Amino acid sequence: MIDKTQYIFGLRPVIEAIESGKEIDKLYVKKDLSGDLSKELLEVARAHGVLVQRVPVQRIDRITRKNHQGVLAVLSAVTYYHLDSLVPQLYEDGVNPFVVVLDGVTDVRNFGAIARTCECAGVSAIVIPERNSVSVNADAVKTSAGALNYLPVCRERNLVNAVKFLHDSGFKIVGTSDKNSHNYTHCDYTGPVALVMGSEDEGISPEIMKLCDTRAVIPEFGEINSLNVSVASGIMIYEVVRQRLNDNQGVI
Numbered sequence: 001m002i003d004k005t006q007y008i009f010g011l012r013p014v015i016e017a018i019e020s021g022k023e024i025d026k027l028y029v030k031k032d033l034s035g036d037l038s039k040e041l042l043e044v045a046r047a048h049g050v051l052v053q054r055v056p057v058q059r060i061d062r063i064t065r066k067n068h069q070g071v072l073a074v075l076s077a078v079t080y081y082h083l084d085s086l087v088p089q090l091y092e093d094g095v096n097p098f099v100v101v102l103d104g105v106t107d108v109r110n111f112g113a114i115a116r117t118c119e120c121a122g123v124s125a126i127v128i129p130e131r132n133s134v135s136v137n138a139d140a141v142k143t144s145a146g147a148l149n150y151l152p153v154c155r156e157r158n159l160v161n162a163v164k165f166l167h168d169s170g171f172k173i174v175g176t177s178d179k180n181s182h183n184y185t186h187c188d189y190t191g192p193v194a195l196v197m198g199s200e201d202e203g204i205s206p207e208i209m210k211l212c213d214t215r216a217v218i219p220e221f222g223e224i225n226s227l228n229v230s231v232a233s234g235i236m237i238y239e240v241v242r243q244r245l246n247d248n249q250g251v252i
Contacts, residue, residue, distance in 0.1 A: 006075050006138055009060075009068035011037045015044050023076035024050045025135050030057045030070030041071060049157070051130050077141045083127060083154040083162055087169050090124055097192045098240055099166065101127040103159060103208055104199035105229060106134050112143025113230035114197070119147035121237045126151060127166075127194075129159040163211045166194045175204050175212035176236060184216040189240040190247040197236070200229050 008017045015037075018024060027045055029038070031054045045052050050073075060072045090097040100123055105111055111134040118126055134140060136155075141148045156162035167173050171194040174187060189195075196212065198204035209215075218227060218235055227235075 006077070007063060007072055008075065009064055009066065009072040011041055011069045011071050014071050014073045015041050017073060017075075018044050018048050018050055022073075023079055024048075024073045025076040025137060026074045027052045028055050028060050028063075028072045028074070029053070030060065031055065033070040038071075074135065074137070076136055077138045078136050078148050078153055080136075080155045081125060081152040083125075083156060083165060086125055086152060086154060087166070091169075095124060096190075096244070097124045097171070098189075098244075099123065099125045099127055099154075099171070099194045100233065100237065101159070101163060101166075101194055101196040101208075102133065103129070103196055103204050104132050104202055105197065106132065106199065107229075108134050108137070108140050109143050110134075110200075110228065110230045111136075112140050112145075112148075114233045115140070115144040115151055115153075116147045117230070117234045117237055119144070119151045121241050123151065123237065125154055127154045127156060127159070127162055129162075130155055130157050159205075160207050160211070163194065163196070163208055167211060167213070172214065173212045174214045174216055174236075175209050176217065176232065177204065177209065177215045178217050179215070181215040181217035184218050184236060184239055187214050187216050189243045193240060195233075195236055195240065197229055197233050200226070 008014055027050050029052055042052065057070060060068050063072055100118055115126060136148065136153055163173060171192045173194050173196065175196045196204055196208060218232055220227065
């Protein structure tokens with residue numbers, strides 16, 4: 001259940017919240033909602049890049065029984081960054097950038113654990129897609145032990161285009177896969193790198209895998225061959241740290 005401090009409901013309050021610049025994680029709109037004010041809401045949401053999900057009214061009723069008018073906005077617990085602004089700033093600041101791209105990771109506990117590792121390891125940012133991704137809500141912040149209060153999160157409408165942008169910006173794109181892959185310790189992570197981690201059930205999407213410069217695999221010797229994505233991310237992230245510490249004699 002979403003905490004009542006994490007959402008706003010009603011047509012006019014939601015419109016005002018969007019126009020005031022509040023970070024909206026998801027906007028639920030009743031499937032058959034119509035009328036001038038609902039059209040205004042959809043136009044405002046589109047203009048501000050807010051993700052709209054048409055849902056049965058029962059979905060909204062499960063969150064609140066108050067007079068929601070068929071509209072409910074779930075607030076984000078963080079302020080999202082824009083990748084096309086963040087990357088140039090990292091280079092300008094003299095940072096050797098390291099970002100983690102999460103493709104299809106939807107479990108809040110896994111996401112929180114990955115964010116916690118990223119913050120401890122000095123990762124520059126996490127990149128997630130708008131759709132088919134975890135919601136960065138208060139539960140995610142709690143699970144991350146507060147790391148998401150410090151770690152930039154970029155939520156991109158098109159993850160394929162985001163990865164292309166990183167590649168064109170000088171990043172080596174490293175995907176994790178058990179097919180046609182090198183042992184993860186044999187890859188070079190000392191330059192700008194974007195580490196792509198896929199969901200546990202589907203892995204990295206084919207479109208994004210095609211963009212990877214290198215495919216890395218973590219050897220597994222047990223019977224189940226199924227590392228949790230947060231554990232696998234931790235292993236990969238700290239291999240990047242290890243190489244950079246060795247290459248720069250203590251400076252990541």
